[in-house]
Amino acid sequence: MKINRRTFLQGASATAVLSSLSGLTPGMANAKVAGVNSGLLAKRNGRVVYHSCLRNCAARCLLKFRVQDGIMTYVTGAEEQAKTGKAPCLKGQSYVQYTYAADRILHPMERVGKKGEGKWRRISWEQAYEKIAKRFNQIVNEHGSEAILPYSYSGNYGAIGMSASGERFWNRIGSSILERKVCTYAAYDGLKSLYGTFLGPDPEDVLLSDVYLTWGHDEVVSNTIAIKLINQARDRGTKLLAVNPQRTPLCSQADIYLQPRPSTDVQLCAGIIKYLVEKDLVNHEFISEQTVGYDELLKRLDEISYDEIETITGVPRDKMFEFAQVLGENEKTMLRMGYGFQRNFNGARMSRAVAMLQAVTGNFGKRGNGLIYDNVHAGGGLNQYQASGKYMRKNPDAQRINMTELAKALHPSHPTSHDKPSKPIHGMIIYNGNPVVVAPDTNAVLDGMKREDLFVVGHDMVMTDSLQYCDIIVPAASQFETEDIVGDYHGYYVQVCQKVIEPLGESKCNWTFFRELGQAMGFKDEAFQASNDDIIKELLDTDSPYYKGVNYERLMKEKYIKLDVPQPVLADGKYDTPSGKIEFSSKLMADAGFHPVLDWGLPEDEMEPRERDLPFRLLSSGVPQRVNSSFYNVKYIRAIPAYYVKIHPKDAQQYEIKHNDRVTLSNHRGEAKFVAMVTTGVPQGSLMTPKCNWLRLNPNGTDGCTNSLTTDKLTDMGGCSAYHSTRVALAKA
Amino acid sequence: MKNKHQLGFVFRQENCVGCQACTIACQIHNELPEDVRFRKVDRFEVKRDDDMVDVWLSHSCMHCGNPACLMVCPSQAYTIRNDGLVVLDREKCTGCGLCINACPYDAVVMLKTDGKAAKCNMCIELIDQGLKPACVDGCPVKCLDTDRIEQLLTQSHTVSKEGIGYGHCITKPNMVIVKERL
Numbered sequence: 001m002k003i004n005r006r007t008f009l010q011g012a013s014a015t016a017v018l019s020s021l022s023g024l025t026p027g028m029a030n031a032k033v034a035g036v037n038s039g040l041l042a043k044r045n046g047r048v049v050y051h052s053c054l055r056n057c058a059a060r061c062l063l064k065f066r067v068q069d070g071i072m073t074y075v076t077g078a079e080e081q082a083k084t085g086k087a088p089c090l091k092g093q094s095y096v097q098y099t100y101a102a103d104r105i106l107h108p109m110e111r112v113g114k115k116g117e118g119k120w121r122r123i124s125w126e127q128a129y130e131k132i133a134k135r136f137n138q139i140v141n142e143h144g145s146e147a148i149l150p151y152s153y154s155g156n157y158g159a160i161g162m163s164a165s166g167e168r169f170w171n172r173i174g175s176s177i178l179e180r181k182v183c184t185y186a187a188y189d190g191l192k193s194l195y196g197t198f199l200g201p202d203p204e205d206v207l208l209s210d211v212y213l214t215w216g217h218d219e220v221v222s223n224t225i226a227i228k229l230i231n232q233a234r235d236r237g238t239k240l241l242a243v244n245p246q247r248t249p250l251c252s253q254a255d256i257y258l259q260p261r262p263s264t265d266v267q268l269c270a271g272i273i274k275y276l277v278e279k280d281l282v283n284h285e286f287i288s289e290q291t292v293g294y295d296e297l298l299k300r301l302d303e304i305s306y307d308e309i310e311t312i313t314g315v316p317r318d319k320m321f322e323f324a325q326v327l328g329e330n331e332k333t334m335l336r337m338g339y340g341f342q343r344n345f346n347g348a349r350m351s352r353a354v355a356m357l358q359a360v361t362g363n364f365g366k367r368g369n370g371l372i373y374d375n376v377h378a379g380g381g382l383n384q385y386q387a388s389g390k391y392m393r394k395n396p397d398a399q400r401i402n403m404t405e406l407a408k409a410l411h412p413s414h415p416t417s418h419d420k421p422s423k424p425i426h427g428m429i430i431y432n433g434n435p436v437v438v439a440p441d442t443n444a445v446l447d448g449m450k451r452e453d454l455f456v457v458g459h460d461m462v463m464t465d466s467l468q469y470c471d472i473i474v475p476a477a478s479q480f481e482t483e484d485i486v487g488d489y490h491g492y493y494v495q496v497c498q499k500v501i502e503p504l505g506e507s508k509c510n511w512t513f514f515r516e517l518g519q520a521m522g523f524k525d526e527a528f529q530a531s532n533d534d535i536i537k538e539l540l541d542t543d544s545p546y547y548k549g550v551n552y553e554r555l556m557k558e559k560y561i562k563l564d565v566p567q568p569v570l571a572d573g574k575y576d577t578p579s580g581k582i583e584f585s586s587k588l589m590a591d592a593g594f595h596p597v598l599d600w601g602l603p604e605d606e607m608e609p610r611e612r613d614l615p616f617r618l619l620s621s622g623v624p625q626r627v628n629s630s631f632y633n634v635k636y637i638r639a640i641p642a643y644y645v646k647i648h649p650k651d652a653q654q655y656e657i658k659h660n661d662r663v664t665l666s667n668h669r670g671e672a673k674f675v676a677m678v679t680t681g682v683p684q685g686s687l688m689t690p691k692c693n694w695l696r697l698n699p700n701g702t703d704g705c706t707n708s709l710t711t712d713k714l715t716d717m718g719g720c721s722a723y724h725s726t727r728v729a730l731a732k733a
Numbered sequence: 734m735k736n737k738h739q740l741g742f743v744f745r746q747e748n749c750v751g752c753q754a755c756t757i758a759c760q761i762h763n764e765l766p767e768d769v770r771f772r773k774v775d776r777f778e779v780k781r782d783d784d785m786v787d788v789w790l791s792h793s794c795m796h797c798g799n800p801a802c803l804m805v806c807p808s809q810a811y812t813i814r815n816d817g818l819v820v821l822d823r824e825k826c827t828g829c830g831l832c833i834n835a836c837p838y839d840a841v842v843m844l845k846t847d848g849k850a851a852k853c854n855m856c857i858e859l860i861d862q863g864l865k866p867a868c869v870d871g872c873p874v875k876c877l878d879t880d881r882i883e884q885l886l887t888q889s890h891t892v893s894k895e896g897i898g899y900g901h902c903i904t905k906p907n908m909v910i911v912k913e914r915l
Contacts, residue, residue, distance in 0.1 A: 036820075036857055036858055036861070037858060038858045040762060040763060040764065040856075040858055041858055041859075076870070077873075085873070085875075086870050087754060087758070087870060087871050087872055087873040087875075088873060089752060089754060089873050090752055090753055090754035090756075090757040090758070090871075090873075093754060093757055093758055093761060093871055094757055094761065096761070097761070219750075220750045220751075220752055224750070224752060224754075224873040224874065225873050227748075227750065227873070227874045228873070228874055228875055231748050231874060231875070234914070235913065247785075247786070247787065249749075249750035249751055249752075249787065249789075250750070251786075252786035252787040252788065253747065253748070253750075253786075257784065257786075624750075624751075624752040624753075625752075625753065635767055636757050636760050636761065636767060637757065639767055639768070640753060679778060680778060680785040681778075681787065
């Protein structure tokens with residue numbers, strides 16, 4: 001008998017779970033007294049369990065689950081933590097639907113058809129482990145351990161789920177090292193070149209700010225809950241300034257909003273600083289005490305005119321002056337810089353320029369000012385060296401594969417990494433990730449994934465586009481079906497993830513899977529005997545000064561702890577740069593081949609002519625109703641569109657495209673079809689489509705998705721992804 | 734005559750970010766079929782000074798003082814409670830659909846499951862326990878609330894029945910818009 005996925009879902013465990021859930025679902029039909037349906041309240045009862053959201057979002061909400069007879073019935077934010085409040089974002093509110101999704105994979109499976117054909121046979125976990133261990137041992141013997149590659153990122157952000165669980169296995173086996181640099185790394189270098197760190201102030205200090213400046217960030221997409229506090233600050237008089245090529249909701253609500261063309265931020269910053277210098281609105285005392293190279297900055301500003309700035313950025317100069325005036329007039333500005341805008345060929349250079357606004361206005365070192373980018377005090381302070389078993393790796397010089405270059409590493413005949421030939425990959429485990437639609441250049445990734453000599457194991461909750469190309473699929477438990485902890489990367493919190501329910505069906509959480517696989521491979525190390533609680537204790541056994549006074553018992557009791565990060569940050573005026581001061585002229589930049597002060601280079605300068613000549617820049621941003629490729633299958637959420645493209649009305653007119661028309665975007669990498677949304681929310685000449693949408697769920701055609709179009713070339717510094725440095729052609733479909 | 738106990742939604746439109754958490758919170762609490770939304774969020778692209786901006790309107794049943802649904806219902810399935818909430822007794826509903834056509838706010842829907850009308854009742858099972866409806870508790874930016882709106886209207890000059898996509902209507906809708914900024 002052919003067994004497909006549908007047959008599997010008719011399995012006993014799935015039916016049991018789903019029917020017991022629907023037992024709590026009397027729905028509208030049971031209404032008794034004039035519209036009152038008290039049956040709806042039943043799901044709010046039950047045991048309370050605290051568990052932090054582990055999506056890749058800066059919010060890190062602490063959630064409060066209700067559990068009845070082993071079934072998760074209801075979720076809210078944990079009001080006890082003011083940061084989260086009663087309401088997480090809509091995704092957090094849908095975790096019951098996420099967990100009990102009808103398409104959860106509940107048994108291991110083995111491919112019986114061609115790769116991607118969708119034909120599977122049910123196998124047992126014992127069979128799965130035996131087959132994976134046998135094949136991995138064979139690959140290691142024939143090709144060496146570097147022929148095996150992990151692929152995972154942020155589908156689970158737990159300290160165990162994301163890092164310790166898989167890494168123990170990878171370090172022990174000595175696999176190729178996956179550089180998970182999809183997110184933040186260009187700006188790390190850009191910010192360090194100016195002021196030596198990317199760690200910033202306490203976001204809760206926005207209540208002390210005169211100005212909140214959001215730059216290249218969409219608070220609604222990542223960190224909706226933070227808007228509560230921003231609004232509270234605004235009600236007390238804090239001004240809201242916004243800069244973003246895409247008009248986010250906070251851009252619409254800002255006191256002043258600048259909409260530059262994508263990646264022209266260096267020129268825009270130069271214009272703002274020029275004005276501040278001319279009107280003498282810079283902070284001379286701060287500049288003389290805490291910076292070097294100011295004269296070189298002044299000289300550089302003379303080399304660009306307002307005419308040029310206006311032409312390149314598309315921002316009217318009066319508007320830019322008005323914006324600069326507010327920055328200059330107010331004492332304390334808190335700048336929130338996004339992760340998205342630095343995913344560009346000039347990402348490091350742009351983030352350096354943006355941070356320079358804070359330097360010339362003296363906006364470092366006081367409560368209520370500073371720059372927030374990636375506050376990894378909590379996340380980075382955990383003892384991952386121990387927990388991830390780094391001590392077990394015998395080949396620390398193993399080849400490194402940047403996950404953005406996955407297609408290149410899997411190339412059927414000429415694998416490369418960092419522009420050099422790399423050792424071929426023959427085995428891979430995909431977990432916490434969906435490379436087919438998340439890595440750039442989907443078609444090239446698929447060429448690699450289809451290789452018959454590549455053995456791929458997929459560990460996920462649902463049948464993603466990537467799992468379709470696996471040889472063996474094993475069912476992943478959700479984050480709620482195990483214990484973990486998580487360190488924030490925005491606030492300074494470390495928080496619990498206490499087990500809410502037992503794993504559904506035969507699913508296993510990340511650590512159970514990797515621990516048992518390690519045992520099947522014959523690893524006798526103590527590291528492969530540990531429980532989740534053992535690992536949590538190892539993680540908290542850290543030298544990080546921020547974790548003073550934090551231990552396992554306290555964390556489990558209090559559920560969340562705000563770490564003791566001395567405030568204000570950078571108060572001593574000492575910076576981790578070669579000069580010990582803020583460097584308006586940087587050797588780091590010069591050594592990387594860029595202008596040491598402000599570099600005018602644009603992504604288009606680095607594109608091949610066939611891409612540069614295409615008429616539109618493509619921004620692929622996050623949207624509030626998804627997190628990367630997650631939530632595409634979740635009831636209620638999935639009904640909210642994620643296959644549209646925003647087109648400026650003038651561009652739409654030129655191409656005779658109307659709202660809701662079906663359109664095709666294309667370049668040499670591929671093409672994808674979307675529904676047109678005609679809006680001034682994007683500048684003329686730029687398009688925006690939601691990132692990481694799935695191939696097989698695209699209602700406009702399953703042969704293309706957003707990342708069918710995007711570039712896998714890396715950023716100027718830091719080796720980060722540069723999705724937004726992509727150009728496309730537009731046509732009516 | 735105005736009902737001083739009239740409950741209504743209080744919407745701070747200037748803070749709404751259009752995320753649709755209210756829509757989802759309502760669907761989850763009311764265990765609605767996936768294609769049924771008692772609360773919807775509409776986006777308006779409007780000119781402010783020289784710039785275009787996005788403004789969102791979160792809306793459901795307006796619990797009107799003069800409800801069209803109640804007027805047209807041949808089965809007398811609609812009633813107004815003392816607190817002004819317009820509720821539908823689904824046992825009396827025959828599924829004729831007149832209320833769906835009559836409502837100017839697109840607030841009433843027909844459920845495919847039983848062929849009867851359904852709409853927001855401000856989660857009266859929560860209201861009657863002194864709690865807030867699911868949409869209010871589900872708003873992560875806290876731009877939605879409920880209150881006795883006649884008192885709000887007399888006490889505060891920042892509250893009105895005028896907003897983007899919302900205004901006076903013969904059905905006397907009972908949502909108010911809060912506007913603290915420009």
